[in-house]
């Protein structure tokens with residue numbers, strides 16, 4: 095049954111991709127296709143990294159409500175960018191080699207994320223406390239970021255503005271190749287670990303009893319999560335509720351938490367929502383700049399519903 | 408053999424276990440008894456490497472639990488925890504199937520599937536096999552967790568209050584299954600019990616703990632005396648002999 099549903103999701107995702115590529119084609123077709131292809135690649139990569147990182151994160155923390163971005167990871171990333179602009183100045187920042195900067199940002203982000211997340215897992219914090227801490231950290235980084243941004247000159251400020259909001263139109267296609275390699279490597283790792291992930295989802299003690307070296311596995315998975323979040327944030331900016339939305343949807347469609355099914359399902363839903371949503375807004379509704387807002391709105395609703403459901407249980 | 412040498416544990420300077428020394432040879436049933444907070448669960452979780460050792464050493468068949476690869480240990484030793492929390496939403500069959508994970512690492516063979524079916528039958532779970540565990544009654548859930556632990560097929564079984572929530576029929580059945588695997592397959596069970604009469608009837612050895620120490624240790628007939636029980640549980644318990652076994656009138 096799960097297989098048939100996976101097939102359905104695959105069909106939807108393929109249709110979205112086709113629609114995105116082919117809708118309203120006119121003018122120099124080869125040129126337009128090339129442009130769209132590049133954009134599609136970036137979108138696919140974002141879908142892949144957000145879906146996979148959310149599933150991984152929820153598995154390691156044994157909850158279905160927290161996501162890396164709710165825990166303030168992408169706020170951390172934006173803060174890091176602002177700090178870079180602040181230190182180097184708008185021009186200095188803009189003149190940094192893209193790939194080099196990207197690499198540096200990711201290393202920084204991964205280090206900070208591990209420093210934040212690891213103690214939380216180590217101390218076996220409960221959900222409520224983790225959520226509170228994540229929200230607080232998110233606010234902290236956003237405020238710090240706002241503070242730094244106020245002290246910038248207008249030109250540098252404009253650079254920061256560009257980096258701090260989700261924007262599915264102004265994709266950083268220059269980073270696509272590097273990002274794609276990192277995403278694929280990370281995703282390959284976690285696909286290989288899909289059976290172990292099922293065991294890890296049982297919780298720390300149960301997993302240890304079944305022979306999983308929990309500390310090592312959890313640290314490795316958090317590392318993958320922070321890499322994936324860094325890649326997607328670098329490409330489109332922060333998207334708080336997108337991961338939550340797609341994983342919750344995928345889980346309801348395939349009705350299983352087995353990673354061999356859930357991981358591809360979440361990725362396919364993410365592709366459908368992101369690529370399909372982008373195409374619909376662009377071609378049917380005429381303005382695509384609002385996809386981020388729509389996703390955040392729907393995702394926020396899902397978040398609230400999950401919270402209320404969880405509270406009632 | 409499980410060898411526990413000079414093991415102590417404390418949380419924020421509050422001592423929980425104080426210098427425990429125990430040698431549990433292979434084969435047979437050892438019952439761990441004692442009042443609430445005596446440190447029974449803490450001891451088991453140390454043996455099963457669920458928390459790090461602070462002082463002392465523990466080894467299973469000569470393998471130190473803190474340095475041996477987790478998977479190797481999981482093929483020798485299985486633990487049923489007292490709280491039995493399972494974080495994910497699974498069917499009974501899936502849950503029991505996880506017991507085989509240390510052997511197949513996610514790719515179950517014919518033997519693994521057959522063992523899961525056998526465990527379903529053994530614990531009266533066949534009719535419930537496709538139900539989600541969060542829809543089961545407390546006792547049914549407990550049986551599913553016990554079945555998973557059995558299914559792991561290890562030489563050593565650590566069971567923390569496996570009789571919790573079980574009715575008399577299933578409690579007896581579980582104790583008899585343990586007796587059978589101990590006698591026929593020379594497997595070893597270390598089992599925390601609050602029903603001391605179950606320990607009297609089925610265990611080969613009783614280890615009684617209190618305040619993080621082992622107070623008495625030996626065969627049921629030697630351990631279950633009125634003096635010993637008073638030292639462990641803090642009140643006088645009348646003991647009768649029924650059908651050749653000591654019977655504690657602990658509820659009177």
Ligand SMILES: Nc1ncnc2c1ncn2[C@@H]1O[C@H](COP(=O)(O)OP(=O)(O)OP(=O)(O)O)[C@@H](O)[C@H]1O
Nearest residue numbers: 418421423441442443444445446447448449450489
């Ligand atoms: N995480 C913890 N932090 C602080 N103290 C703890 C912790 N876990 C257990 N303890 C304390 O350690 C002592 C021993 O606990 P343990 O769970 O081993 O007792 P037990 O013998 O299994 O009792 P019970 O029969 O109630 O299950 C108790 O006093 C308990 O309060």
Ligand SMILES: [Mg+2]
Nearest residue numbers: 447448449489
């Ligand atoms: Mg206990």
